Amino acid sequence: MTGDAASGEPAIETHGLTKRFGSYAAVNGIDLTVPRGAVFGFLGPNGSGKTTTIRMLLGLAVPTSGTVRLLGHDMSGDLRDVLPRVGALVEGPGFYPYLSGAANLNRLDTADRYAPSATRRARVDSALERVGLGHAARKKVHAYSLGMKQRLGIANALLTPRELLVLDEPTNGLDPQGTREVRSLVRSLAAEGTTVFVSSHLLAEIEQICTHAAVMSVGNLVAQGTLDELRRVGQPQVRVLTPDPDAAARVFERLGLSPASVDDSDGTAAAATVTAPLNDELTDPDSIVAALVSDGVRVRGFSIERASLEDRFVALTGEGFDIAQ
Numbered sequence: 001m002t003g004d005a006a007s008g009e010p011a012i013e014t015h016g017l018t019k020r021f022g023s024y025a026a027v028n029g030i031d032l033t034v035p036r037g038a039v040f041g042f043l044g045p046n047g048s049g050k051t052t053t054i055r056m057l058l059g060l061a062v063p064t065s066g067t068v069r070l071l072g073h074d075m076s077g078d079l080r081d082v083l084p085r086v087g088a089l090v091e092g093p094g095f096y097p098y099l100s101g102a103a104n105l106n107r108l109d110t111a112d113r114y115a116p117s118a119t120r121r122a123r124v125d126s127a128l129e130r131v132g133l134g135h136a137a138r139k140k141v142h143a144y145s146l147g148m149k150q151r152l153g154i155a156n157a158l159l160t161p162r163e164l165l166v167l168d169e170p171t172n173g174l175d176p177q178g179t180r181e182v183r184s185l186v187r188s189l190a191a192e193g194t195t196v197f198v199s200s201h202l203l204a205e206i207e208q209i210c211t212h213a214a215v216m217s218v219g220n221l222v223a224q225g226t227l228d229e230l231r232r233v234g235q236p237q238v239r240v241l242t243p244d245p246d247a248a249a250r251v252f253e254r255l256g257l258s259p260a261s262v263d264d265s266d267g268t269a270a271a272a273t274v275t276a277p278l279n280d281e282l283t284d285p286d287s288i289v290a291a292l293v294s295d296g297v298r299v300r301g302f303s304i305e306r307a308s309l310e311d312r313f314v315a316l317t318g319e320g321f322d323i324a325q
């Protein structure tokens with residue numbers, strides 16, 4: 001920690017951040033705020049602009065317009081203060097397959113002009129230990145599994161102490177074991193106080209490791225907040241199971257719960273489900289049931305349901321998410 005005056009500022013803050021390729025806005029005026037200490041999931045389907053955003057955050061691509069502040073520093077200014085405090089894994093570093101993990105990290109550390117050479121050996125060893133590759137330090141990288149290579153990439157990002165880690169799709173292409181290894185590493189880094197910004201197209205991943213998330217859809221930031229806030233945004237639905245769906249729909253409409261929709265798709269005609277969005281005044285469930293019953297509607301099931309995070313994200317992006325583990 002540098003303890004500078006800016007440490008109260010968000011770890012990442014962008015305003016109107018835009019990247020155009022010709023007339024196409026790959027990233028379209030996004031305002032992103034990543035609080036310190038968060039594990040922040042950057043979620044969106046393939047091609048939604050995540051990597052382009054990450055490249056701008058790290059100074060690897062120049063924004064067409066807008067601003068980026070990392071750890072309280074403007075990225076259009078002097079990067080010497082901020083870059084050493086940020087570790088990144090973007091599109092995987094190039095490793096030499098016939099060098100060992102340790103030799104690869106030595107090379108990469110030598111190329112880092114901010115890294116002190118006197119402590120190199122100790123830092124390489126401790127980064128390898130940190131990601132659970134101590135035992136494989138002298139093994140050639142071509143003998144590493146994909147999960148081990150990915151952890152080596154994260155070890156590279158941890159060669160010097162970091163306040164912020166930016167990981168672009170760190171579990172992409174990993175088997176379940178490799179995925180678990182990377183997730184548990186992210187959790188333990190976060191537990192030590194590192195802010196982690198991690199992109200993914202996997203909702204399950206974000207739900208399992210993140211405290212916060214933002215959702216990208218075709219270059220636009222369509223939602224951000226804590227996972228609880230994102231879940232709450234979904235409007236609750238009132239649902240009744242009844243053999244009298246038309247009468248139930250009329251009661252819903254009268255109570256201002258509209259539009260009511262009837263789903264009798266199971267075709268048994270024994271009962272249908274009628275749903276409607278619960279209105280803002282939060283009609284009390286008891287009075288809805290009482291109104292149904294007093295109109296002679298036979299109520300066989302009643303519930304108030306919130307959209308799942310998955311429903312929310314599908315609604316926001318207009319696309320299905322891969323929910324594989």
Ligand SMILES: Nc1ncnc2c1ncn2[C@@H]1O[C@H](COP(=O)(O)OP(=O)(O)OP(=O)(O)O)[C@@H](O)[C@H]1O
Pocket residue numbers: 021026044045046047048049050051052053201
């Ligand atoms: N250098 C470039 N020139 C032209 N178009 C680009 C360039 N880089 C990215 N794009 C386009 O910008 C859009 C966003 O790409 P980006 O890689 O940022 O998305 P992503 O969300 O990271 O997706 P993925 O997970 O597939 O990498 C895509 O339509 C892509 O084709």
